[in-house]
Amino acid sequence: MDVVSIKDALAGKVAEGAKVRTRGWVRTRRDSKAGISFIQVNDGSCLANLQWVVPATLANYQDEVLRLTSGAAVEAIGTLVRSQGQGQAFELQADSVQVYGFVDDPETYPIQPKPHSFEFLREVAHLRPRTNAFGAVTRVRHAIAQAIHRFFDRQGFCWVNTPIITASDCEGAGQMFRVSTLDLMNLPRNDEGKVDFHEDFFGREAYLTVSGQLAVEAYCLALSKVYTFGPTFRAENSNTPRHLAEFWMIEPEIAFADLNADAALAEALLKSVFRDVLERCGEDLAFFDERVQKGVVSRLEGLVDAEFVRIDYGDAIKVLENCGKTFEFPVHWGADLQTEHERYLTEEYARRPVVVMNYPEEIKAFYMRLNEDGRTVAAMDVLAPGIGEIIGGSQREERLDRLDARMRQFGLEPAAYQWYRDLRRYGSVPHAGFGLGFERLVAYVTGMANIRDVIPYPRTPGNAAF
RNA sequence: UCCCGGAUAGCUCAGCGGUAGAGCAAGUGACUGUUAAUCACUGGGUCGCAGGUUCGAUCCCUGCUCCGGGAGCCA
DSSP states (O other): OOBBBBBHHHTTTTTOOOOEEEEEEEEEEEEEEEEEEEEEEEEEESSSSSEEEEETSSSSTTTTTOOOOTTTTEEEEEEOOOOOOSSSSEEEEEEEEEEEESSOGGGOOOOOOOOOOOHHHHHHTTTTSSSSSHHHHHHHHHHHHHHHHHHHHHOOOOEOOSSESSOOSSSSOOOOOOOOOOTTOOOOOOTTTOOOGGTTTTSEEEEESSSSSHHHHHHHHHHHHEEEEEEEEOOOOOOOOTTTTTEEEEEEEEEEOHHHHHHHHHHHHHEEEEEEEHHOOHHHHIIIIIOOOOHHHHHHHHHHHHHHHEEHHHHHHHHTTTOOOOOOOOOEEEEEEOHHHHIIIIIIIIOOOOEEEEEEGGOOOOOBOOOTSEEEEEEEEETTTTTTTEEEEBBBBOOOOHHHHHHTTTOOOOGHHHHHHEEEEEEOOOOOEEEHHHHHHHHHHHHOOOGSSSSSSSBBBTTOOO
């Protein structure tokens, strides 16, 4: 007999009156003196539960069915029929119920059929996928990942798996986690008394990657259109609702392209993702709209059609200077935009995502291309209402002399970047790319307020328990 | 890391210088093709941890741990 997912059963993909086998975990049980019990069962295939109608005549009714509580793992064979009740179109008239696993102490089972705070659920990260909210987050997260791959695939991009362990300590962004097999209690020392990393696994210092960008640039300058999608690590002591020590990042890189093409790609990618998720995740999005953040669905619908606002950094500064608001951090040309400035631009000025372009060169990374004005670089940030910076990107400096000058300006030794410099020596070409924070995108789409609640097992300072 | 706020039953919270309460959950019973069912009863707490003040601390003070909001770093 076929095993049918609850999603398919409720969607009418199974003929009415068909015998089916369904499985899942109990959400609630209600008993009726009419000689039946109603059991709501969820298998994660969709948000909705399937109602099993279990007659008291089953052999194991007294001993087992009446002992079922939230969380128990069960299987039933029965007939899919139109429901006599109001809440659902179909239900399963059970011929038999098999219990795989009871909840051995129902009083302390953390997941109850009621709303829980997300803070509490973080403490039971292994059980929170059994809630409506985390089931929905998990399905939407998956749908977004698939939508991203589909978008790039359609456009002829290659997914390039850049290394997670990197020996270059110069990827440019933030504090790194060290990777080592040395015995911390007994470190090998060289003549100067310093740790001798020649003895370490890779024969040199190694770290977890903070970005695949430099590595993927090499593939860009051969395959033209590439992207990375993988885990990224930052050992920053960041304690905010939008930072993780381990997160996933998408980094496309396109050859023969300038900053405008980069911004256009970012906008097209985001819109494509929004469109796909709206089409495929209606039930889950409706849940987020109702229970998590009002208006997330109409926000996504609006974004699919609206043009993102593109604004030059210099013009953004003027907007902020003339907006009549007093900011805690004063606005002036040359300063980086603070959170309060970004919020004004996205939430009050534009009321939609804003692409800020061409930042002052001294506040941006060494690899960003110096503009003709000599004081700005071809960098862009995509700022989204409610979540802030969701994408950061740039056109890369493809001219070797300028790149070397910028490295020295930032106190970096060009010799340490030989392979990266080679790309500017052998067939260099204008190219551009950006980094999209995957969890920030999931948070934005779902309306979830804390990034720790859109990744299965969040890693943050002091937190890696699961 | 900095600035605020918080930690009381399995969960969400109220409370008060004299050693604790509600709703939900759980258990039992009643009722019912039920819908986070309803009603009644019952069990359940070293009031975050360690010190201090006090005759007496869950309450006041100090330190620590953890959590939340804001900021910085950024994706």
